[in-house]
Amino acid sequence: MTAARRRTLITGTLGGIAISTAAMDAAAAEPPRQIGFDADGCEPDLDVDWHAGWPSAKHDPAPEIQSHAADEHTVVMRQNKSVNFEAPFMFLLFGNERALLIDTGATPEPEYFPLRRTVDEHVDAWLSRHPRRKYRLLVAHTHGHGDHKAADAQFADRPRTTVVGPGLEDVVAHYGFDDWPATPREIDLGGRVVDVIPGPGHHPSATVFYDRWTRLLLTGDTVYPGRLYVQDWDAFESTVDRLAAWCESHPVSHVVGCHVEMSVQPGVSYPRGWTYQPDEAALPMTVEQLQELQQAVKTIGGAPGIHTFDAFEIWYQVG
Numbered sequence: 001m002t003a004a005r006r007r008t009l010i011t012g013t014l015g016g017i018a019i020s021t022a023a024m025d026a027a028a029a030e031p032p033r034q035i036g037f038d039a040d041g042c043e044p045d046l047d048v049d050w051h052a053g054w055p056s057a058k059h060d061p062a063p064e065i066q067s068h069a070a071d072e073h074t075v076v077m078r079q080n081k082s083v084n085f086e087a088p089f090m091f092l093l094f095g096n097e098r099a100l101l102i103d104t105g106a107t108p109e110p111e112y113f114p115l116r117r118t119v120d121e122h123v124d125a126w127l128s129r130h131p132r133r134k135y136r137l138l139v140a141h142t143h144g145h146g147d148h149k150a151a152d153a154q155f156a157d158r159p160r161t162t163v164v165g166p167g168l169e170d171v172v173a174h175y176g177f178d179d180w181p182a183t184p185r186e187i188d189l190g191g192r193v194v195d196v197i198p199g200p201g202h203h204p205s206a207t208v209f210y211d212r213w214t215r216l217l218l219t220g221d222t223v224y225p226g227r228l229y230v231q232d233w234d235a236f237e238s239t240v241d242r243l244a245a246w247c248e249s250h251p252v253s254h255v256v257g258c259h260v261e262m263s264v265q266p267g268v269s270y271p272r273g274w275t276y277q278p279d280e281a282a283l284p285m286t287v288e289q290l291q292e293l294q295q296a297v298k299t300i301g302g303a304p305g306i307h308t309f310d311a312f313e314i315w316y317q318v319g
């Protein structure tokens with residue numbers, strides 16, 4: 001393990017830190033210091049060696065969840081491929097008043113996938129550095145497929161927590177999308193604003209999150225280094241155009257999806273279901289690669305099939 005990885009890798013246990021939110025409420029008698037999420041943003045650190053499974057999943061020594069601090073107020077988590085081959089990424093963003101958890105992974109059982117415990121430890125650790133009372137959590141989704149919502153129930157009884165339903169009606173109602181999918185909406189976490197951009201095509205209720213602080217464009221399963229499954233071609237094309245236009249008018253540090261399925265060899269992906277990807281591509285993508293996707297979609301023109309490109313594959317089947 002490199003020194004850089006030792007510096008940036010946080011395991012799900014966080015060294016055994018366990019500070020209850022109730023204790024923090026009692027201790028934070030003074031007005032909290034407001035964090036200035038200024039317009040210049042920050043430079044997120046996504047240079048991390050993600051654990052990509054093990055030759056024998058049964059004997060994998062890594063934790064169920066790997067966590068990486070992209071900055072002081074942003075944690076990226078990945079589910080271990082030895083727990084579920086999908087190995088989805090999840091994102092925890094902290095604001096002055098509440099945190100936002102984007103997606104809940106592919107496994108419901110906490111004994112196999114302790115997402116609630118891991119998130120609570122991250123929240124408690126952040127509150128130990130930035131004390132405030134009655135801190136809240138919003139749980140949202142990039143879309144409604146099972147590998148992005150499986151652990152929702154782990155948060156059902158969590159105090160001061162709102163879980164946004166993954167269906168289209170839930171998404172429209174919570175964010176106030178009265179003209180879906182035309183106009184983005186905003187989430188204010190307390191000085192840290194996240195834009196919610198409609199993103200149907202892969203899934204009817206898909207949304208893309210743009211964090212103004214890190215300038216990360218969190219694209220779910222719409223754009224990532226892997227197999228881009230298209231359910232509705234016209235909606236997908238419109239979404240890709242919408243995201244490309246967004247990047248023209250907003251500073252974007254990285255385009256970040258929820259999976260890695262491509263290898264470092266251009267145009268070569270790992271077979272579906274594999275739990276070990278020793279030479280996988282990097283998670284963050286570029287605006288230029290998003291533009292390549294936009295051009296690819298226009299070139300394909302809705303023709304069914306598996307269309308392979310250097311950084312992604314587009315899978316579109318009819319019937």
